[in-house]
Amino acid sequence: MRKEKSKESKLYKIILSRRTIRLFRKIKVSRSIVRNIIDSARLAPSSANLQFIEYLVVDKPSLNSDVFSCVKFGGYVFPRRVPDKKRAPSFYIIILINKNKSKKPDLRDVGAAAQNILLSLACFGLGGCWIANINRIRLRKLLKIPRHLIIDSVIACGPAAEHPILEERADKIRYWLDNNNRLHVPKRPLKEILHYNNFP
Ligand SMILES: Cc1cc2nc3c(=O)[nH]c(=O)nc-3n(C[C@H](O)[C@H](O)[C@H](O)COP(=O)(O)O)c2cc1C
Numbered sequence: 001m002r003k004e005k006s007k008e009s010k011l012y013k014i015i016l017s018r019r020t021i022r023l024f025r026k027i028k029v030s031r032s033i034v035r036n037i038i039d040s041a042r043l044a045p046s047s048a049n050l051q052f053i054e055y056l057v058v059d060k061p062s063l064n065s066d067v068f069s070c071v072k073f074g075g076y077v078f079p080r081r082v083p084d085k086k087r088a089p090s091f092y093i094i095i096l097i098n099k100n101k102s103k104k105p106d107l108r109d110v111g112a113a114a115q116n117i118l119l120s121l122a123c124f125g126l127g128g129c130w131i132a133n134i135n136r137i138r139l140r141k142l143l144k145i146p147r148h149l150i151i152d153s154v155i156a157c158g159p160a161a162e163h164p165i166l167e168e169r170a171d172k173i174r175y176w177l178d179n180n181n182r183l184h185v186p187k188r189p190l191k192e193i194l195h196y197n198n199f200p
Pocket of ligand 1: 018019020021022072073074075129130131132133134164175185
């Protein structure tokens with residue numbers, strides 16, 4: 001076993017403390033950081049190592065507004081967690097599936113890549129919101145995405161302007177906003193989801 005203060009323990013803390021961020025601070029994120037984040041997705045595990053995922057980064061202000069108009073933030077508390085202009089994401093990562101690289105893409109690849117992105121964002125002091133609720137027809141048109149690239153999902157990214165609170169809850173799955181506009185995120189308790197060996 002490694003010592004408590006090892007790099008692994010820092011990463012573990014980041015994994016536990018990462019929460020979805022939907023409100024951002026208006027600070028530009030450098031392309032070198034963005035490149036590092038995408039590089040972490042590139043190196044994620046891939047079924048049969050087919051590596052069918054590609055990434056479109058949108059960081060131009062006029063196009064950011066276009067992407068914003070295609071995604072839905074915070075379904076359970078809609079529209080109270082839709083960021084206004086001052087709290088909008090700095091950039092977006094659009095996760096694309098290249099149909100020419102796999103006939104039957106295993107979506108577990110996307111899960112692994114997206115989680116690497118979310119954790120890398122956290123490592124660089126940034127936050128992200130993975131979004132599947134997208135107007136894909138509109139987004140394809142606005143960004144001229146070619147037909148052989150399937151739009152899987154979008155990750156809205158930037159420096160966090162909110163600090164959601166984690167709650168252990170067996171009775172609730174919906175995230176909610178309190179009177180101070182803090183987001184609470186329920187998670188099922190470990191004892192309910194962890195099983196050892198055989199079932200009774
Ligand atoms: C596949 C997937 C799709 C999601 N789609 C959306 C979405 O369309 N809009 C949104 O605001 N959040 C979306 N989320 C974020 C979830 O709401 C969030 O992960 C969940 O509430 C748990 O919060 P946590 O990420 O802080 O643990 C999505 C998450 C996943 C994994």
